[in-house]
């Protein structure tokens with residue numbers, strides 16, 4: 239729905255009554271105890287349903303490499 243004209247404060251308030259954000263529902267990772275969202279890979283250890291999906295160490299290494307390269311280019 240498009241708001242074309244000025245509305246009363248009540249009208250605006252009524253519309254915004256649905257704008258509240260819902261709290262996220264994190265659960266703890268079974269492997270490392272780090273909080274993670276359901277149906278997502280743990281960002282701390284890269285495990286999902288008891289299986290290693292993401293190599294976190296390799297990823298952080300890559301990120302650092304990229305960052306240093308970027309800072310070098312800026313100089």
Ligand SMILES: [Zn+2]
Nearest residue numbers: 267270280283
């Ligand atoms: Zn974990």
